[in-house]
Amino acid sequence: MEKIKNISGITRFSLTELFGPILIITAASCLIGFSSASLMLTVQFALCYFVMVLALQVFVGNSGVLSFGHGAFAMLGAFVSGLLTAPVRIKNNALSMTDLLQSIADIQVNLYLSLLIAAIVGGVVAGITGVFLMRLNGLAAGIATFALLGVAYNFFFNNTKFGPGSQALPGVPKFQNLFIPLLLALVALVLVYLLNVSSIGRTLRATREDNLAAPALGINIIRVRRIAFALSGALAGLAGAMYSHVAGTVQVQDYYLGFTFLTLSMLVIGGSGSIWGALVGTLLVISVGQVLLMMEQGKAIFGLSIDLPNGARAIFIAATLVVALLWRSSGVTNGKEFAFPNFKKKSN
Amino acid sequence: MSLLEVNDVYSGYGKVEVLFGISFKIEPGKSLGIVGPNGVGKSTLLKTIVGEIQPKSGAISLNGIEILGKGPEDIVRLGLCLVPEGRQIFGGLSVAENLQLGLTGRQDKSTSKKALDKVKEIFPVLTSHAKHQAGMLSGGQQQQLAIARALIADPKILLLDEPSLGLSPTVIKDVFDQLKSIISNGTSVIIVEQRAHLVTSFADETLIMRNGKIQARITPEDAKDELKLKHAYFGSDN
Amino acid sequence: MIQAILDAISLGGTYALAALGLGLVFGVMRLVNFAHAELITISAYILVVTNDLPLLVSFIIAAVVTTLLAVAMELLIYRRLRGTGPAIMLIASFGLSVLLQRVYELIFGALPKSAAIAPWMSGEVKVAGASVTISSIATVVITIVILLIAGYLIERTSLGLQLRAAAIDFKTARLLGVRSNRLIAAAFAISGVLAAIVGFIVVVENPQVSPMYGVNITILALVGIVIGGISSLRGSALGGFMVGVILSLLNTFLGNARVYAYSWLFLLVLIILLVRPGGIMSKANEMERV
Numbered sequence: 031m032e033k034i035k036n037i038s039g040i041t042r043f044s045l046t047e048l049f050g051p052i053l054i055i056t057a058a059s060c061l062i063g064f065s066s067a068s069l070m071l072t073v074q075f076a077l078c079y080f081v082m083v084l085a086l087q088v089f090v091g092n093s094g095v096l097s098f099g100h101g102a103f104a105m106l107g108a109f110v111s112g113l114l115t116a117p118v119r120i121k122n123n124a125l126s127m128t129d130l131l132q133s134i135a136d137i138q139v140n141l142y143l144s145l146l147i148a149a150i151v152g153g154v155v156a157g158i159t160g161v162f163l164m165r166l167n168g169l170a171a172g173i174a175t176f177a178l179l180g181v182a183y184n185f186f187f188n189n190t191k192f193g194p195g196s197q198a199l200p201g202v203p204k205f206q207n208l209f210i211p212l213l214l215a216l217v218a219l220v221l222v223y224l225l226n227v228s229s230i231g232r233t234l235r236a237t238r239e240d241n242l243a244a245p246a247l248g249i250n251i252i253r254v255r256r257i258a259f260a261l262s263g264a265l266a267g268l269a270g271a272m273y274s275h276v277a278g279t280v281q282v283q284d285y286y287l288g289f290t291f292l293t294l295s296m297l298v299i300g301g302s303g304s305i306w307g308a309l310v311g312t313l314l315v316i317s318v319g320q321v322l323l324m325m326e327q328g329k330a331i332f333g334l335s336i337d338l339p340n341g342a343r344a345i346f347i348a349a350t351l352v353v354a355l356l357w358r359s360s361g362v363t364n365g366k367e368f369a370f371p372n373f374k375k376k377s378n
Numbered sequence: 379m380s381l382l383e384v385n386d387v388y389s390g391y392g393k394v395e396v397l398f399g400i401s402f403k404i405e406p407g408k409s410l411g412i413v414g415p416n417g418v419g420k421s422t423l424l425k426t427i428v429g430e431i432q433p434k435s436g437a438i439s440l441n442g443i444e445i446l447g448k449g450p451e452d453i454v455r456l457g458l459c460l461v462p463e464g465r466q467i468f469g470g471l472s473v474a475e476n477l478q479l480g481l482t483g484r485q486d487k488s489t490s491k492k493a494l495d496k497v498k499e500i501f502p503v504l505t506s507h508a509k510h511q512a513g514m515l516s517g518g519q520q521q522q523l524a525i526a527r528a529l530i531a532d533p534k535i536l537l538l539d540e541p542s543l544g545l546s547p548t549v550i551k552d553v554f555d556q557l558k559s560i561i562s563n564g565t566s567v568i569i570v571e572q573r574a575h576l577v578t579s580f581a582d583e584t585l586i587m588r589n590g591k592i593q594a595r596i597t598p599e600d601a602k603d604e605l606k607l608k609h610a611y612f613g614s615d616n
Numbered sequence: 617m618i619q620a621i622l623d624a625i626s627l628g629g630t631y632a633l634a635a636l637g638l639g640l641v642f643g644v645m646r647l648v649n650f651a652h653a654e655l656i657t658i659s660a661y662i663l664v665v666t667n668d669l670p671l672l673v674s675f676i677i678a679a680v681v682t683t684l685l686a687v688a689m690e691l692l693i694y695r696r697l698r699g700t701g702p703a704i705m706l707i708a709s710f711g712l713s714v715l716l717q718r719v720y721e722l723i724f725g726a727l728p729k730s731a732a733i734a735p736w737m738s739g740e741v742k743v744a745g746a747s748v749t750i751s752s753i754a755t756v757v758i759t760i761v762i763l764l765i766a767g768y769l770i771e772r773t774s775l776g777l778q779l780r781a782a783a784i785d786f787k788t789a790r791l792l793g794v795r796s797n798r799l800i801a802a803a804f805a806i807s808g809v810l811a812a813i814v815g816f817i818v819v820v821e822n823p824q825v826s827p828m829y830g831v832n833i834t835i836l837a838l839v840g841i842v843i844g845g846i847s848s849l850r851g852s853a854l855g856g857f858m859v860g861v862i863l864s865l866l867n868t869f870l871g872n873a874r875v876y877a878y879s880w881l882f883l884l885v886l887i888i889l890l891v892r893p894g895g896i897m898s899k900a901n902e903m904e905r906v
Contacts, residue, residue: 096703162890169648170893172706173842177882177889180835184882188875287831291714298707341722348715352693355708359700428791454793466788468781478774479781483793531793 043227050368051309052216063208076316077211078273081218082293083308085265088222089258091302092231094238095167098290099175102182103156103263104270105285107148109193111271112202112280114144120201129190141203145271152267157260164255186282199280211272218265222305230254295351301361306368315347322346379442381406381566382535387436389426396422398590409567411577414587420570424539428460429453454483457534465524469513473504476512476523480530497526518549535566542576554580574611586610618743620868622752628860629759630817634837635856636766637810639849643783644803646702650709654716655682655808656830659815661724664825667731679812686808690801720827728824737820751820762813770849839885845895
């Protein structure tokens with residue numbers, strides 16, 4: 031029991047744990063976002079990633095069961111929301127979409143509705159696949175979810191009836207301001223926090239699977255994992271949809287291995303056990319990536335100009351993940367929730 | 379200097395402490411029993427001795443060599459071999475392959491063949507089943523295979539964790555008879571058992587464990603005194 | 617027709633070798649080494665950049681570098697992560713895979729590097745009245761020879777016995793004196809040699825080497841392992857072989873729908889995992905015990 035208590039930070043609702051992250055996200059988004067147009071875009075992307083990392087935290091972080099399949103739900107969300115919101119005129123005339131089903135080409139719905147639909151589709155598909163997948167654990171779960179991602183990628187890459195295939199879907203409306211993605215990220219954060227402190231979250235963490243030799247799964251654990259998987263699928267669908275409305279396009283490659291790797295890295299670097307870890311990981315990877323990107327472009331940072339060869343950024347992120355795992359496999363936050371620094375005594 | 383000296387060992391898993399100051403010695407060619415109810419730390423003690431878990435404090439030496447901090451694969455080479463609980467033979471491999479694996483921890487490879495022959499002499503059943511999958515053997519045969527596999531490494535001291543588990547009384551008797559001949563060949567034996575009566579009369583000395591400590595040390599003479607034995611085992615407080 | 621059969625067998629053989637390399641490492645440390653892909657890639661890169669040297673010399677350099685990289689992975693990274701659990705190790709291997717891809721991109725560039733390796737192999741010979749490429753015959757011969765050698769190593773030598781025992785129960789193997797560090801390093805070294813050979817086989821057929829060159833074959837080999845049963849090396853190799861043959865068949869018979877061959881393959885994997893998590897070679901639910 032000792033061990034379980036140490037793994038998870040959250041046990042009961044605490045205002046600090048919830049509002050700390052909310053304040054930090056809001057402040058960081060506004061301060062950085064309004065400083066330049068290119069940083070505004072970076073912040074918007076960061077918020078999408080954060081929702082995706084939250085989605086992973088709900089399931090992977092709490093249950094300890096690895097999933098490479100969330101990219102599939104994000105992909106689905108992006109295609110659903112992108113296709114629903116792209117103007118009818120573009121869908122009927124774009125060269126990349128001559129095969130598109132007429133019924134899809136003729137629909138157009140409002141951005142907010144399509145985001146909701148994307149989340150629902152992600153949740154429903156995760157719910158259905160979860161019925162089967164949640165019987166697996168350990169490595170089998172990792173491989174099976176990887177297969178799910180493979181099927182989704184192979185389908186969307188080659189299918190031109192339900193999307194642009196390997197090409198980009200043009201004309202996806204972009205978010206008009208920072209506040210919509212910010213609000214969505216905060217809603218996701220609150221939802222995830224509430225789930226984590228609920229009995230479902232506690233059951234998930236109590237039965238966290240840290241090794242392959244986990245005992246046979248009881249029916250109740252499978253049920254709880256299914257619920258978490260469906261919810262995290264919905265959030266992944268939302269994250270994918272948000273990403274399409276920041277990028278202004280949908281391209282299947284954007285949600286494949288690179289995306290899966292990046293978001294899993296964020297979660298693991300930050301610490302998969304808590305939403306605070308999800309936030310720290312996302313912030314860390316994005317800001318390091320941004321600084322390196324500016325170096326690659328030869329821009330001066332704090333008056334310093336360091337030239338980096340192209341590609342250094344990607345190397346650095348991958349190396350950070352590996353080093354972070356070697357240094358502390360439970361992540362920078364060690365799986366703990368946000369707390370104000372306490373100088374009086376070292377909590378244990 | 380004794381063959382094996384365990385001195386004031388504290389050990390456990392993570393923050394959970396299981397053993398509190400265990401000390402004992404064993405001389406060459408002697409046998410030692412360790413008994414006690416489930417959960418008193420017998421298996422933890424064995425795991426600590428063979429290097430599977432590292433103790434918090436204390437000292438363990440084998441033939442005067444400090445073995446604390448060494449891994450199981452090195453400790454085998456120094457002459458201490460464990461027959462684990464549940465035997466843990468490789469059921470999917472053949473009997474001959476299981477024996478072959480026992481040679482891994484052997485120091486003197488030049489006499490490997492001789493050692494194999496000698497073990498087959500003690501356990502003739504293993505020769506006739508050499509090609510069979512070890513998993514097809516009966517429980518008693520599997521126990522013999524596990525002991526044989528350990529003996530091939532030519533240990534100075536053999537540790538057995540619950541060797542009677544799942545065996546019928548006649549088979550248990552056979553196994554203990556074989557252990558007797560192993561001891562008479564000069565190998566020391568430590569037997570951990572939940573069923574105290576099997577070892578108290580068999581071993582030169584038996585330690586009774588309770589709550590991670592040694593409660594009593596008894597000789598076969600003491601074992602005849604049923605009441606004393608029961609007190610030590612179940613720990614009545616008076 | 618003969619060419620089609622040879623293609624199926626040679627593709628199957630190639631995946632079998634890749635699956636064997638992955639399976640060896642998985643057996644001893646329960647790690648799915650995604651970065652196996654980058655071992656295959658580096659072998660192919662080195663064969664391309666040293667193409668001016670005699671083929672044998674070029675291959676030996678590739679094999680040595682690949683094996684060293686495989687052992688370095690274990691010594692520098694996986695060894696330190698032992699005991700952190702399979703999820704962490706899987707993510708680490710994923711990270712290492714991406715890291716190496718980016719390093720290759722930095723060294724060799726993002727665009728494919730190419731060279732005509734063993735050009736004589738693309739010639740054709742007459743077999744039973746039909747003309748087939750030399751490379752497909754060579755691949756079949758190479759894979760059979762390597763599989764036989766690997767089979768001997770695993771079934772008949774002391775190292776092989778230790779590898780099999782450790783794959784079943786590492787704890788007991790250590791109690792018997794199996795040196796875990798050495799054995800795992802040996803498994804990585806063998807998997808490196810196998811990856812180098814796979815790199816050679818694929819680069820002859822397709823000399824356009826890019827940073828993600830080995831990813832596809834590794835994913836498919838992984839699929840094969842899951843189909844055949846990850847807990848047995850024989851199952852892994854057989855599963856890899858089956859994937860190659862199935863893929864060849866799907867490519868031949870699906871016609872225009874062949875672009876969806878991977879989807880069918882992945883669906884097959886999902887179904888097999890659900891019905892028999894330990895692979896079709898195993899008894900039901902063997903996976904639970906690993």
